[in-house]
Amino acid sequence: MPTPDERKAASAFVAPALAVYALVVALPIVYGLGMSLYKWDVLAESRFAGLANFAEIASDPVFWRSLGHNLILVFVSVAFQLPLALALAVILSGAVPGRAIFRTAYFLPVVLPSVVIALLWKYVLDAPGRGLLNGLLGAVGLGGLERTWLTDPSTALGALIGVVCWRHVGFHLVIYYAGIQSISEELYEAARVDGAGPLRRFLHVTLPGLERVIEITVVLAVVGSLKYFDLFFLMPGPPEHETELVTTYLFRKGIEDERYGYACALAAVLLAVSLAAAAAVLGLARRWRRGEA
Amino acid sequence: VARRSPTRILAKAVRLAVLAAFFAVAVGPVVWMLYTSVKSESAITASIWSLPSTETVTLENYRDILSPRAEAGLGTYYANSLAVTVVSVAAAVALGAAAAYGLARFALPGKRWLYYAFLIGMMIPVHVTLIPLLRLWGLAGDGLALAGARELYDGRIALAVTYAAFSLPVTVFILYGFFVNVPREIEEAARIDGATTWQVFAHVMLPLSRPALAVVTIFAFVSTWNEFVFARTLANLPAWMTLPVGLRHLTTSEFGDSMGRMTAGMTLAVAPLVVVYVVFQRHIVRGLTRGAVKG
Numbered sequence: 001m002p003t004p005d006e007r008k009a010a011s012a013f014v015a016p017a018l019a020v021y022a023l024v025v026a027l028p029i030v031y032g033l034g035m036s037l038y039k040w041d042v043l044a045e046s047r048f049a050g051l052a053n054f055a056e057i058a059s060d061p062v063f064w065r066s067l068g069h070n071l072i073l074v075f076v077s078v079a080f081q082l083p084l085a086l087a088l089a090v091i092l093s094g095a096v097p098g099r100a101i102f103r104t105a106y107f108l109p110v111v112l113p114s115v116v117i118a119l120l121w122k123y124v125l126d127a128p129g130r131g132l133l134n135g136l137l138g139a140v141g142l143g144g145l146e147r148t149w150l151t152d153p154s155t156a157l158g159a160l161i162g163v164v165c166w167r168h169v170g171f172h173l174v175i176y177y178a179g180i181q182s183i184s185e186e187l188y189e190a191a192r193v194d195g196a197g198p199l200r201r202f203l204h205v206t207l208p209g210l211e212r213v214i215e216i217t218v219v220l221a222v223v224g225s226l227k228y229f230d231l232f233f234l235m236p237g238p239p240e241h242e243t244e245l246v247t248t249y250l251f252r253k254g255i256e257d258e259r260y261g262y263a264c265a266l267a268a269v270l271l272a273v274s275l276a277a278a279a280a281v282l283g284l285a286r287r288w289r290r291g292e293a
Numbered sequence: 294v295a296r297r298s299p300t301r302i303l304a305k306a307v308r309l310a311v312l313a314a315f316f317a318v319a320v321g322p323v324v325w326m327l328y329t330s331v332k333s334e335s336a337i338t339a340s341i342w343s344l345p346s347t348e349t350v351t352l353e354n355y356r357d358i359l360s361p362r363a364e365a366g367l368g369t370y371y372a373n374s375l376a377v378t379v380v381s382v383a384a385a386v387a388l389g390a391a392a393a394y395g396l397a398r399f400a401l402p403g404k405r406w407l408y409y410a411f412l413i414g415m416m417i418p419v420h421v422t423l424i425p426l427l428r429l430w431g432l433a434g435d436g437l438a439l440a441g442a443r444e445l446y447d448g449r450i451a452l453a454v455t456y457a458a459f460s461l462p463v464t465v466f467i468l469y470g471f472f473v474n475v476p477r478e479i480e481e482a483a484r485i486d487g488a489t490t491w492q493v494f495a496h497v498m499l500p501l502s503r504p505a506l507a508v509v510t511i512f513a514f515v516s517t518w519n520e521f522v523f524a525r526t527l528a529n530l531p532a533w534m535t536l537p538v539g540l541r542h543l544t545t546s547e548f549g550d551s552m553g554r555m556t557a558g559m560t561l562a563v564a565p566l567v568v569v570y571v572v573f574q575r576h577i578v579r580g581l582t583r584g585a586v587k588g
Contacts, residue, residue, distance in 0.1 A: 006399050006400055006401075007399070007400070007401060007402075009395070009399055009490045010395045010396075010398075010399030010400070010401040010404070011395075011401070012395070013391045013392060013394055013395025013396075013399070013494070014391070014392045014395040014396060014401070014404075014407065016388050016391065016392070017388035017389055017391060017392035017461055017465070018392065018407065020384075020388060020454070020457060020458050020461065021410075021411065021414070021458055021461050021462075023458070024422075024426070024454060024455055024457075024458030024459075025414055025417075025422060025458050025459070025461075026410075027425075027429070028421075028422040028425035028426050028429060029417070029421055029422060029425070031425040031428075031429065032421060032422065032424060032425040035424070035425065035428075088311070088312070088315060091308045091311055091312060092312060094305075094308060095305070096305070096308055096309055096312060097309075101316075102312050102316055103574075103578070104571065104574050105316050105319050105320045106315065106316070106319050107574070107578055108319060108320060108323065108567075108570070109319060111515055111566060111567070111570045112323070112519070112563055112566070112567075113518070113519035113521070113536070113537050113540075113562070113563065113566075114519060114521055114537070115519075115521055115536075115537040115538075115540050115541050116326075116540065116559045116562060116563055119540070119544070119555060119559055120322045120323070120325075120326055120559070121322065123325075123341075123552065124322060130341070132325065132341060132342065135340075135341060135342055136342075139342075166318070166319075170319065174578050223416060223418075226418070227418030227419075227420060229420060229522060230521060230522070233521075233522070234521065234541070247418065247420045250420060250423070250424075251420075251423070251522070254423065254424040254427075255423075255424075255427070255526060260424055260428065263424045264424055264425070267418075267420065267421040267423070267424065268421075270418055270420065270421060271417060271418065271421045274416065274417065274418050275416065275417070278416055
């Protein structure tokens with residue numbers, strides 16, 4: 001049992017942080033969940049509406065379209081961005097000169113503010129005659145491909161996802177790189193003695209050694225893609241919700257249209273989806289590990 | 294073990310080529326931003342790809358973007374970013390360190406539950422709190438107005454408090470992991486010498502924890518300095534804008550269409566960040582990825 005003195009000391013240390021956290025994070029979440037049950041727009045008096053906002057979300061085509069874009073982002077992040085990061089991390093872990101310089105460079109986009117990245121890539125992907133990419137395509141004789149990448153509905157989503165991956169691939173790469181460094185060199189030696197080539201060493205030493213790290217990066221990539229906001233909001237897009245995400249839709253409804261109740265209901269759905277997805281990935285990983293053992 | 298067969302040399306060359314290609318993709322846009330910021334408007338119009346020649350290199354973009362204007366400019370955004378970041382990071386690290394110490398060292402009913410309450414803050418999408426926080430800070434402003442002190446309400450203070458709270462989960466998580474691994478004997482020696490609990494924390498534990506404190510400080514600094522959507526929502530007046538919101542605001546100014554002026558502004562906005570990053574990159578990389586690798 002804790003002594004009264006101990007309890008007093010512990011409370012004094014924990015209470016200030018807990019108070020700030022409760023007021024700025026916990027209280028708004030609870031308040032927002034409550035508000036999601038109200039019809040509350042900027043001009044009208046707010047009134048209790050039960051689950052009406054959620055019923056409206058269920059039949060809102062823009063919401064489903066936005067969630068679909070989030071799921072595409074989840075898929076691309078897990079199926080392409082993470083494997084690319086892992087491949088680069090493995091190559092970087094081999095005997096190559098200038099490892100520190102490469103690592104510093106790869107991580108640079110992770111550190112830059114989203115606003116600067118959005119402005120930079122707008123210049124890259126801008127209209128024919130302006131954008132850097134179009135200039136490059138013209139110079140190598142592919143002028144037929146030139147277009148305004150970010151507002152052309154057929155390329156907008158792909159271009160944005162590409163920039164998001166550019167921004168985050170270095171983060172996962174560095175995590176994998178650190179994970180590989182912590183795998184014992186003796187395991188690789190033993191595999192070499194057994195005559196395992198680079199592919200077998202990767203499959204039987206590197207991958208098992210990174211199991212935990214991969215699990216965590218998948219959770220981060222899935223949750224990160226579901227709650228993604230910055231570049232999709234900051235970069236120009238086509239006018240018909242072609243690049244809408246749940247969070248950007250929430251922002252438009254809540255801040256621009258001032259439909260607070262509806263935006264809070266969207267936030268409640270987002271919270272539920274994110275937590276469920278994180279739990280699902282962790283549960284799958286646990287089952288997979290058990291099946292392996 | 295190095296055998297120098299032709300296939301090995303070829304494999305090494307391929308690996309280097311892949312790494313170099315990705316290097317160019319990662320830093321290319323930033324390099325372009327740097328050299329475009331010192332090109333004249335006519336040189337940019339002539340070719341957006343070309344490097345500036347010694348005759349056309351100019352600092353006029355920097356002079357223009359920094360020139361005093363009717364509305365708040367880059368200088369104001371800088372000052373706001375610095376103030377908000379310093380205050381919120383200092384608060385988050387101080388409060389987070391105390392809380393992590395309390396949770397790591399003392400028996401407290403329900404402390405496991407408290408620890409998880411902080412941890413779950415790393416999983417929830419912060420956007421969920423956007424509308425409620427806008428409303429709650431609005432109520433705080435209304436309260437001040439009722440008390441006849443409307444002018445005391447400042448979006449930058451609301452922002453600093455909000456950022457401090459957002460930085461708490463990671464700070465508590467990393468410092469808790471550090472504190473529980475420090476042997477208790479060190480503190481007990483100080484206690485026998487008559488030190489109070491607070492003195493043990495401030496004069497024994499904190500100095501020992503400098504590497505972990507550096508990691509959480511850097512983590513909070515980078516995420517706070519770069520944050521956009523809460524700054525856009527809670528501090529959207531020109532006088533209150535931080536750099537991310539201000540830079541975006543500049544795109545609607547008379548400089549918005551000028552690639553030279555905008556890249557100069559962007560360069561100034563990221564310069565301290567990039568310098569800090571290159572100098573402390575080992576700590577920053579460790580800081581931003583620590584939680585994931587340790588987990």
